Amino acid sequence: MPKLAEALTALEVKRLTEPGLHAVGTVAGLRLLVKPTGARSWVLRTMVGTRRAELGLGGYPTVTLAQAHDRARTALDQIRAGIDPTAERRSKRNTVEWTFERTALAYIAAHAPSWKNEKHGQQWGNTLTAYAFPVFGHKHVRDVTKADVLAAIEPIWSTKNETATRVRNRIELVLNYAVQRELRPEGLNPARWRGNLDAALPKPGKVAIVEHHAALPIDDMHGFMLRLRQAQGMGARALEFAVLTAARSGEVRGAMWDEIDLQAGVWSIAAGRMKSARPHRVPLSDRALELLQALPRFDGTDAVFPGATGKPLSDMTLTATLRRMKVDATAHGFRSTFRDWCAERTSVPGEVAEMALAHAVGDATEAAYRRGDLFEKRRELMDLWARLIDTTPATGTVRALRKGAA
Numbered sequence: 001m002p003k004l005a006e007a008l009t010a011l012e013v014k015r016l017t018e019p020g021l022h023a024v025g026t027v028a029g030l031r032l033l034v035k036p037t038g039a040r041s042w043v044l045r046t047m048v049g050t051r052r053a054e055l056g057l058g059g060y061p062t063v064t065l066a067q068a069h070d071r072a073r074t075a076l077d078q079i080r081a082g083i084d085p086t087a088e089r090r091s092k093r094n095t096v097e098w099t100f101e102r103t104a105l106a107y108i109a110a111h112a113p114s115w116k117n118e119k120h121g122q123q124w125g126n127t128l129t130a131y132a133f134p135v136f137g138h139k140h141v142r143d144v145t146k147a148d149v150l151a152a153i154e155p156i157w158s159t160k161n162e163t164a165t166r167v168r169n170r171i172e173l174v175l176n177y178a179v180q181r182e183l184r185p186e187g188l189n190p191a192r193w194r195g196n197l198d199a200a201l202p203k204p205g206k207v208a209i210v211e212h213h214a215a216l217p218i219d220d221m222h223g224f225m226l227r228l229r230q231a232q233g234m235g236a237r238a239l240e241f242a243v244l245t246a247a248r249s250g251e252v253r254g255a256m257w258d259e260i261d262l263q264a265g266v267w268s269i270a271a272g273r274m275k276s277a278r279p280h281r282v283p284l285s286d287r288a289l290e291l292l293q294a295l296p297r298f299d300g301t302d303a304v305f306p307g308a309t310g311k312p313l314s315d316m317t318l319t320a321t322l323r324r325m326k327v328d329a330t331a332h333g334f335r336s337t338f339r340d341w342c343a344e345r346t347s348v349p350g351e352v353a354e355m356a357l358a359h360a361v362g363d364a365t366e367a368a369y370r371r372g373d374l375f376e377k378r379r380e381l382m383d384l385w386a387r388l389i390d391t392t393p394a395t396g397t398v399r400a401l402r403k404g405a406a
Helices: 010-014 065-080 085-093 100-114 118-136 146-156 161-180 218-230 234-245 249-253 286-294 317-324 333-345 350-356 364-369 375-391
Strands: 020-023 030-034 040-048 051-060 266-269 280-283
Touching: 010 065, 030 065, 040 065, 051 065, 051 085, 065 085, 100 118, 100 161, 118 146, 118 161, 146 161, 218 234, 218 333, 218 375, 234 249, 234 286, 234 317, 234 333, 234 375, 249 317, 280 375, 286 375, 333 350, 333 375, 350 375
Parallel strands: none
Antiparallel strands: 020 030, 030 040, 040 051, 266 280
16 A cells, blocks of 8 residues: 555645645555646546556546545445546546547537637537537447448538538547547547548548638729718728728727727737737727727727627627628628738838738747737838728839838
8 A cells, every 4th residue: 555645735736736646645645746747636546456556537627635645545435345536537438428529529618618609619510510519429439430431521621621621620639539548449539630540531621612701802902991981880990990900800899998908099909819820919000090089989899890789899890881882892801902002012021911910920940039020010001001991092103111111
């Protein structure tokens, strides 16, 4: 039997932060495992027959010190009665209730906290519900085969290749998760692409038809903006702001007043709201500031562009505005128009235009040495863009940023 260590109090356990296994006493073999990441969990080190075993008893502090004592005693009682707790758990995991569908939902629940937004989790659930669950969602996860995976994705591989590729990847991740949870044996993942499905299906790049976001020609922008400013509603104002800032629809719809400094003319977006997961500053032109200053403020919400309920506008609101105007373009397409204008009608350096769109510039090494965000150069660029689409036809002459802008 393991040597009984000095009993620690709940406060002393709370103070255990050094990575490693820490004996806590009271029950022989009970340890607190502190990982390098800071995560902590309970482990019982003991003998099961002639085999040394480490039994997980749950995470700390969700499982308290007192509860860990109780769970450790229960496990030891089972061992003395001739019951192997690890085999018991494995048997419960391998019952028919662990279908692929249940395992997939467990994977989503486990990983959702690490995803940037709820929409990503919804997309996971929607695609698996539409394409995987009807085919093999009812099967025990250990029994899912390559034939099952092909039956789910092959019918849409040529017609909806981007969706099919995502479904395949998500199936692969769920099955990897099942292996780690000991719900299926280790071995070749039937949803793996390389060395497996790549022999049965054509490469995604050979069948995928890339659909670009519909965008207005540069020369149509001035007339469009005149019409847009006559349109009524918060959706129209949000779309106008998106065009003026070359920002993504989601960034605009989620804008809050505490992100905007009207005096400095800066919109600061936190990393958690950016696709790049990096904070981003947007220089606001005079026209963008005028738009913001004219917006009404509503009690009970800090949203710059609130919907009828006070919450941020939905993702279809800007699209609905364009449909009412009978404009063949998407909200995202105006970013393409802006980038085309930068390349074709100005001599702006590419990195300035890319930073204005909040795109990554250069490789990881270059990013490590780049300290600035070319903010003043981007401010001049956005002022030039606003003046061009606001006052003159978009066929203006090529312009360069003034020398010395930092």
